[in-house]
Amino acid sequence: MLDERKRRVLQALTDDYIQTAEPVGSRNLARKYNLGVSPATIRNEMADLEDEGYLHQPHTSAGRIPSDKGYRYYVDELMAPWNPGPPERSAVYREVRAVGRAMEEMIHEAAKLLARATRYASVVAAPRLEASILRHIDLVPLDDTRIVVVLVADPGFVRHRIAEVRRPVTEEDCQRMAAGLNRRLVGMRCGDIGRDRLAEIREEVGRGELYDTVAELLASELSDPSSEKVYLEGTLNILEQPEFRDVERARSLLAVLETKDALSQVLSAAGRSEEPTVIIGQENPLEGLRECSVVSSAYRIGNEVIGVIGVLGPTRMEYAKAVGMVRYVAEHLSEALVALVRRR
Amino acid sequence: MLDERKRRVLQALTDDYIQTAEPVGSRNLARKYNLGVSPATIRNEMADLEDEGYLHQPHTSAGRIPSDKGYRYYVDELMAPWNPGPPERSAVYREVRAVGRAMEEMIHEAAKLLARATRYASVVAAPRLEASILRHIDLVPLDDTRIVVVLVADPGFVRHRIAEVRRPVTEEDCQRMAAGLNRRLVGMRCGDIGRDRLAEIREEVGRGELYDTVAELLASELSDPSSEKVYLEGTLNILEQPEFRDVERARSLLAVLETKDALSQVLSAAGRSEEPTVIIGQENPLEGLRECSVVSSAYRIGNEVIGVIGVLGPTRMEYAKAVGMVRYVAEHLSEALVALVRRR
DNA sequence: GGTTAGCACTCTTCGGGAGGGAGTGCTAAG
DNA sequence: CTTAGCACTCCCTCCCGAAGAGTGCTAACC
Numbered sequence: 001m002l003d004e005r006k007r008r009v010l011q012a013l014t015d016d017y018i019q020t021a022e023p024v025g026s027r028n029l030a031r032k033y034n035l036g037v038s039p040a041t042i043r044n045e046m047a048d049l050e051d052e053g054y055l056h057q058p059h060t061s062a063g064r065i066p067s068d069k070g071y072r073y074y075v076d077e078l079m080a081p082w083n084p085g086p087p088e089r090s091a092v093y094r095e096v097r098a099v100g101r102a103m104e105e106m107i108h109e110a111a112k113l114l115a116r117a118t119r120y121a122s123v124v125a126a127p128r129l130e131a132s133i134l135r136h137i138d139l140v141p142l143d144d145t146r147i148v149v150v151l152v153a154d155p156g157f158v159r160h161r162i163a164e165v166r167r168p169v170t171e172e173d174c175q176r177m178a179a180g181l182n183r184r185l186v187g188m189r190c191g192d193i194g195r196d197r198l199a200e201i202r203e204e205v206g207r208g209e210l211y212d213t214v215a216e217l218l219a220s221e222l223s224d225p226s227s228e229k230v231y232l233e234g235t236l237n238i239l240e241q242p243e244f245r246d247v248e249r250a251r252s253l254l255a256v257l258e259t260k261d262a263l264s265q266v267l268s269a270a271g272r273s274e275e276p277t278v279i280i281g282q283e284n285p286l287e288g289l290r291e292c293s294v295v296s297s298a299y300r301i302g303n304e305v306i307g308v309i310g311v312l313g314p315t316r317m318e319y320a321k322a323v324g325m326v327r328y329v330a331e332h333l334s335e336a337l338v339a340l341v342r343r344r
Numbered sequence: 345m346l347d348e349r350k351r352r353v354l355q356a357l358t359d360d361y362i363q364t365a366e367p368v369g370s371r372n373l374a375r376k377y378n379l380g381v382s383p384a385t386i387r388n389e390m391a392d393l394e395d396e397g398y399l400h401q402p403h404t405s406a407g408r409i410p411s412d413k414g415y416r417y418y419v420d421e422l423m424a425p426w427n428p429g430p431p432e433r434s435a436v437y438r439e440v441r442a443v444g445r446a447m448e449e450m451i452h453e454a455a456k457l458l459a460r461a462t463r464y465a466s467v468v469a470a471p472r473l474e475a476s477i478l479r480h481i482d483l484v485p486l487d488d489t490r491i492v493v494v495l496v497a498d499p500g501f502v503r504h505r506i507a508e509v510r511r512p513v514t515e516e517d518c519q520r521m522a523a524g525l526n527r528r529l530v531g532m533r534c535g536d537i538g539r540d541r542l543a544e545i546r547e548e549v550g551r552g553e554l555y556d557t558v559a560e561l562l563a564s565e566l567s568d569p570s571s572e573k574v575y576l577e578g579t580l581n582i583l584e585q586p587e588f589r590d591v592e593r594a595r596s597l598l599a600v601l602e603t604k605d606a607l608s609q610v611l612s613a614a615g616r617s618e619e620p621t622v623i624i625g626q627e628n629p630l631e632g633l634r635e636c637s638v639v640s641s642a643y644r645i646g647n648e649v650i651g652v653i654g655v656l657g658p659t660r661m662e663y664a665k666a667v668g669m670v671r672y673v674a675e676h677l678s679e680a681l682v683a684l685v686r687r688r
Numbered sequence: 689g690g691t692t693a694g695c696a697c698t699c700t701t702c703g704g705g706a707g708g709g710a711g712t713g714c715t716a717a718g
Numbered sequence: 719c720t721t722a723g724c725a726c727t728c729c730c731t732c733c734c735g736a737a738g739a740g741t742g743c744t745a746a747c748c
Contacts, residue, residue, distance in 0.1 A: 136484045158494070236602060
């Protein structure tokens with residue numbers, strides 16, 4: 001659709017704009033990238049590219065800026081692939097693949113790393129407990145009316161909540177009930193352990209206030225569909241971007257990002273492809289993110305996609321680096337996670 | 345030291361400046377606060393207050409602004425006490441005193457609430473595990489070479505880490521070892537469970553790789569003095585303050601706050617008084633925080649101070665509200681925490 | 689016919705006054 | 719001691735002009 005020279009112009013212009021954040025003029029383009037033609041010719045090409053919607057001008061007599069359509073074309077066809085170098089690689093090995101971490105912590109570390117490496121904000125959706133297999137329940141009395149309920153589920157979920165009862169219970173009560181719950185529930189999919197299921201085994205496992213309290217807590221923790229955890233890291237990086245030199249813009253963006261709900265929407269819009277997905281500006285479903293782009297990738301345990309990790313920055317984003325880094329982190333996160341369950 | 349009229353002028357001026365963030369002139373002061381004297385008189389008083397260092401002028405022919413010394417006097421002697429109204433009270437009851445939370449989560453919620461209520465950033469130092477009493481250790485096999493180590497300590501600490509061994513272990517191995525560890529360690533102060541102590545009981549409890557791995561993990565988790573957790577919330581609020589309308593300032597402040605180390609310093613400088621402490625501007629030990637004030641208070645379990653919670657904002661801070669709110673939250677947090685251990 | 693040099697034109701940005709406004713400090717009178 | 723009056727200072731805003739960057743068009747060139 002675009003001839004070779006237009007492609008080269010669009011590529012050079014986008015590269016330049018991504019670097020400088022300033023509208024790019026024909027003279028500059030001719031000087032810095034040897035396109036083999038004069039500024040006048042480039043001007044003609046730029047005018048064509050603008051007519052076709054790949055570029056736009058902030059005002060007459062300014063240089064051009066890629067439009068969302070321009071970025072889209074750049075991302076799909078033009079950009080030079082970027083691969084992590086030694087510093088990025090070693091950071092991933094050091095921080096994501098470090099041992100001794102439960103799954104959620106590992107995922108959280110991956111998000112922090114991604115933010116640091118790209119200098120954008122990073123977002124990550126942690127897997128839902130629902131879909132995982134319950135491995136162990138533990139009841140630890142804190143005092144005679146409070147019990148720590150510890151849940152361990154399959155690929156490395158560990159959660160704890162505190163249950164409170166009116167009538168004192170003993171350590172033996174807790175042990176007996178934990179044994180009963182484990183006998184009947186371990187191996188089940190967490191999402192299937194709803195109130196119904198818990199009511200069914202009430203007779204056998206325990207009855208009494210302790211059972212009811214613990215059961216209620218389990219039901220709400222295990223099968224609450226709104227329990228998706230979303231992390232946001234590196235918000236401070238947003239302030240470094242020249243498009244957010246204005247505090248008001250930065251603030252309104254950050255305000256949007258602070259609502260976990262918005263983040264979930266962003267990540268679900270990104271889909272669950274295992275190859276990095278790029279959402280550019282207006283393609284974004286959320287009003288407040290129309291000047292941002294999101295690069296995200298699913299991560300897996302084995303063949304099963306369990307979450308999404310990505311970066312969020314201005315539309316003028318280093319897409320090549322973002323895509324390369326997201327891919328690398330997602331891959332290694334997946335490998336680290338599968339290692340958590342590999343010997344089963 | 346200051347006569348009554350000077351006190352009233354300083355008070356009115358500070359109140360006004362805190363509200364408007366604009367230098368306050370004599371005419372304005374005379375109009376808005378009925379001080380019973382003319383602007384000219386107020387001017388004389390203001391000149392005196394400036395000579396004595398309570399005020400300063402950004403430039404000739406601008407109004408006055410309180411200096412750090414002025415704020416200090418205002419905080420110590422002048423400001424009208426502020427007490428939380430129904431909305432603040434109910435928020436505290438709803439969010440801090442809600443049940444089902446482990447201690448650290450409760451503290452974290454208190455910080456979030458404080459940030460929301462004051463519209464400043466909030467900081468909180470969570471108690472050190474070291475000083476608390478170990479209550480329970482649980483070893484849950486995740487697969488045959490990975491074990492979730494769950495620690496429960498006295499006032500509601502729950503932590504988990506994952507230990508990895510080379511030679512497969514069975515569920516029975518774990519149970520046996522957990523029982524042994526509990527028998528020998530429960531009731532001890534966590535900080536006293538160092539490598540020495542763990543080596544002593546090695547013979548009795550378990551030997552072998554499993555013991556060594558778990559022991560190493562316990563030692564690092566229980567007695568690591570650098571493990572103080574510090575939370576920072578409401579950073580976004582900083583951007584609302586007119587003194588941070590300039591992105592660069594906001595960014596450099598937030599960059600300082602993102603280093604947990606700096607936060608620890610701030611909170612330790614605040615001391616551990618149970619009555620709210622105010623640190624104003626230059627009084628702050630940290631270079632980057634010389635234009636900020638911190639209002640903080642210790643919180644307790646029973647009579648023992650276990651941490652510090654506070655808010656951080658520009659020196660032009662609503663001190664009365666900050667102090668009132670910090671006091672209220674710290675008190676209720678202390679009560680909620682003591683409730684965690686009351687039946688022992 | 690595509691390419692390029694030349695040029696007039698447009699639009700933003702930046703610096704330098706001018707004018708207005710807020711506030712002060714001083715003086716002298718009450 | 720207090721206050722009215724007043725000259726003075728300094729900032730802020732607006733406006734203007736110059737500079738600079740970049741364009742689009744035209745006409746010549748290959």
